[in-house]
Amino acid sequence: MRSTFLSTLLDVAKHNDKIFLLCGDLGYSVLEPFAAAFPQRFLNVGIAEQNMIAVASGLAKEGYNVFVYSLGNFPTLRCLEQIRYDVCYHNLSVKVVAVGGGYSYGPLGTSHHTTEDFGVLRTLPRMRVAAPGDPHETAAITRYYGSLAGPGYLRLNKTGEFCVHPQSLEPVGPTTYCLKKGKTTAVLANGSMLQDVFQDPRFELNQWALFSVPFVKPMDLDWLVGLAQEFEELISLEEHQLSCGFGSALAEGLMDLYSQGKISRVPRLKRVAIPDVFVEHSGSQAYLKATVGLKL
């Protein structure tokens, strides 16, 4: 995902001289091609994330669309107030890109586990929150952010993800993808969870549908109305804490639609997410996901 992000951003920047890339001294062996191609539009600001977001805001005030690349919690939680007040309050074109979503840096421990980012960022007005499920979604969201005025957040996994979609996608912005048809249950996968469940043999029974839902915010409410009408049960999957994440956004959306009279019944919603814990032992991403019960 991270190499797809970078190669896509390189292409976007060739056609748009307002694209700027900042990094917080992370991105070794990933960002160099951008730095070489656009030395005037790349800067490693050092290990100083508050200043990084604020400098991005200053550049955005001067007309740039600034991508800020770092790892997990550093360009998000570490500088949350700068994202809120310097970026979102002024609706500035700053796109925060975090590599290492979820447990993708599993062995490094809790400092590098990115498992609360959706929750803190989706409460910020004007912020978009996305976690792509494969390289094609990564490219489409990167292109969309490249042409979007205002703030956005892109959570990347790491590297080695396979392509779920057979071909490249249009950069249409927040959308959902129906990948397998079914009748009773809709499985809604966000981010890296799509990789885990795509080849689950239970989809062959044609009872379960599979959707990829990269955007946690904004939530497509029209799509949600259709789901509520069509399925008895929804299962959400995310590599994030149970509270305030993707499943929470679905639950809020369904409740709002019901209370507004736009749906007459609410389907059962089973939320697969991290059960409000830190994992205090080491392990691979797959191992840690299994440990906390992130499975279909």
Added chain:
Amino acid sequence: MNSPLKPWGKQIDARSLRRTILQMAWAGGSVHLGSSFSLVELVAVLYQHFIRLNWADRNDDARDILALSKGHGVMALYACFREFGWLNDADIQGYFSPKNHLKGLSSAHVPGIEVSGGSLGHGITVSTGMALASKLKGSDRRVFALLGDGEMNEGSVWESLLFAAHHQLNRLFVIVDSNRFQAMGESSLILNMGSLKQKFEAFGFEVIEVDGHNVADLQNAFERLVTSTDPRPKALVAHTIKGKGVSFMENNNDWHYLRLTEETYQAALGELSP
């Protein structure tokens, strides 16, 4: 070329600005009088002589920037805006009344205010990014960031100073309204910053210390900084008096919080009369 960008040029009387601040604070029941009074001469000298604006187009991209990082001093900016005709008497008298657009802390949604403050350690960092953009574009625009000495407690300030020096942002002018007080008392007793001049020098800035209420000295100091050919970013440490201009407010930190009464308003107005 005849640039439309120029400073205000006309006399900005510090006493008149303080009267406006006092009227606003009285009308709105606002706090932060002491914090606004300490930086009056600073903003008066900057606007009169050094901040080059297009007075027919406030949004001219080439204009100089004043970022009030210590957003709680914002009434001093409103007072200047009244001199420019950007605010009228109704705006001033209606401070904090419903639908009045002027907030108690600097917000860039108010026309004329460039960068939002209020939360400390933001204005300096955002304006550093603007100074970087100017440098990349080859522009000579000036970016002034006005901080409080208490604000220098914030870690983000020091992140941005390192950044500004590393990138030789020599059109960035960091100004410290050093009134020696912060919210809960004397800075030297809360988190002693020691010599700000020495710290700026150690961080790679060209620095001048000055009496922040002496208009002639301020003008000379800014003149030296804006005409300097030194590649380093600039800092001005202005030694000021919190509450300057009203005897019973000077160096009395209660006036960070106190609201005016009829009695104190009249007494202060008497001291600030033309």
